[in-house]
Amino acid sequence: VPQVRSYGQLQTTVASKSLVPLDGTVDLSGWDETVVASAKGREDGKTYSVPLARQATVMFYNEGLFEEQGIEVPSTWDQFLAANTTLAKAGVTPIAVGAKDDWTLPIVHEVLAAPRFGGKAFHSEVTSGDTDFTDPDWVASVKVVQDLEKFMPRNVTGVAATDAQTLFTAGKAAMIPGGSYDLAVLQKGNPELRIGVFEVPPPPGSPSGSEPTTAGWADGNFGVSARSPHKEAALELVKWMSTKEFGQMVADEVKQISAVPGVEYKDPLLKQISDNYTEHGSPYLLLTDFRYGAPSGTDLLGKGMQEMLLGSKDAGQVSKELDAGVKTWFKPAS
């Protein structure tokens, strides 16, 4: 049972007919759509793998620092900005971002600004071709990140993702945007630290009806090799991997949000992130739908946002280049 990659990066393996289709063996009905999409062949729509975990974006914060500065978890954008200003004045870096690692930036963008482009609604419009990344709402969402640069560490493009985590666990930064996969790392980095999580409130100008948004995607997919001499046993194993029993073990032992629906989380933060996703979930668009070709959406936006933070490009140019880049291979599902 090899671990295979998910979404776009699964497609090369599927295309070379190296995996056994699992339809009929594994039943993923009732699973989250975004999660199921990660496991399928794009061309034939068959299921080729079982995802181990779901990842979801989240804003972590240092409860102690928030209390010290008398800050409540913000529920409006103004409160969020005020919290940042208070923290900055107190000499704390408000938002730890490791912009030297380009792959983190599309996630930072989701955490800080997903409601601004319209989350799930934008997802269906852009994948069907009704709009594209030059959409004013998308451009504005990219600009949100630029506007918040003043609350990030100085020379942010020189700060690596691990540096940003260190700033947070050392109590030098109050918030860090990331994913559920970061939780165990941050807890281990400083077991004393009281960590909380929240969803960043929608920035002003967000399309009507926008709520705080938690973006998610599937991670750690396993498939069955077409050349396996023990196909029966392998199929049995991946079948078990799709059960609640296995999902519960992933939650308890690996401390990840299981891809299986209905699993209970003992870790309160993991539970909260999972609940956030259930309530306001949206796909982590650039990964779930724009990694089916090169250049990938995440690469383009990551690099583009670095250039924006360095001051050599603005949000409009970054979005335009993202759009032009993915359009070299992307075809709307229509």
Next chain:
Amino acid sequence: VRRRTGLAFVAPAVLLFGVFVLYPMVTAFSYAFFDWQGTTRLGFAGIDNFRTLFTRAPFTTDLPRALGHNLLFFAGTMLAQNTIGLGVAFLLHRRASTRRVLQTLYAMPYLVSPLVIGYLWSLLLQPTFGPVNQLLTAVGLESWALPWLGDPTTAIWVVVLVSVWQWIGFPVLLYGAALGGVPEELGEAARVDGASHRQTFFRVTLPLLVPAVGTVSVLTFIFAMEAFALPYAFGGSTGNPAGATDFVSLLFYRTAFDSGAVDAIGSSSALATLLFVVIFGGALGATAVLRRHERRITG
């Protein structure tokens, strides 16, 4: 009989070379001329994969930039090796007693993996808590405490300079050996004829070092065009920040292993072939030119 014994002795090496070097090279070369669907080979593609490298995103932007960085890396390394490296070798050559110890010390950094070197230097140069910037700030040079690896204009130079620092022991050793091969009498004769130290070095010693300079240059060219580990340690596979530390090998790595494109094997093999042709052609050309120079000097 002697011929056959000779073959028997050569056979193990030829076998290893064939299996681990020649075979992969030839297959990669052939892969570049086919269409690919994942790991399944389809029809003959002619030069389509090569055309992709010059016409399609992301290659149209990434390949020229990456190649430029390789060449800059080569130029920077060359400059340092033939000035600092040669200078150090020359100074060491005259200190008979401490030469060995110092040569060993200069060679030390290249015993460490470039990945480790890159990681250590990125910690040292970290903008918020790295010791280099803390030191600069402490001595009042706060304006010099730049985000070394965060700014595209400085990041590429950090890669070049750290590589120079790591590998400086190599020209020191090679030039040291070459200097040892220059007959003492020539220098003495020149001085008897009234040549200054300077003249002796530039008119007598340096011309005799040309073969060594040639070897160092060709090896440096190959090394610079293949650079992977150090840039990877500094900027990851995408050449952070914003592609400022991207190199052709990194682009190859991304194309082959990180892209969602189903024809990745074709385009990445084409890129590998292109890189091979550049390196092989460059090395052959440089060797030919150097040989001609050598003949002119020695012959």
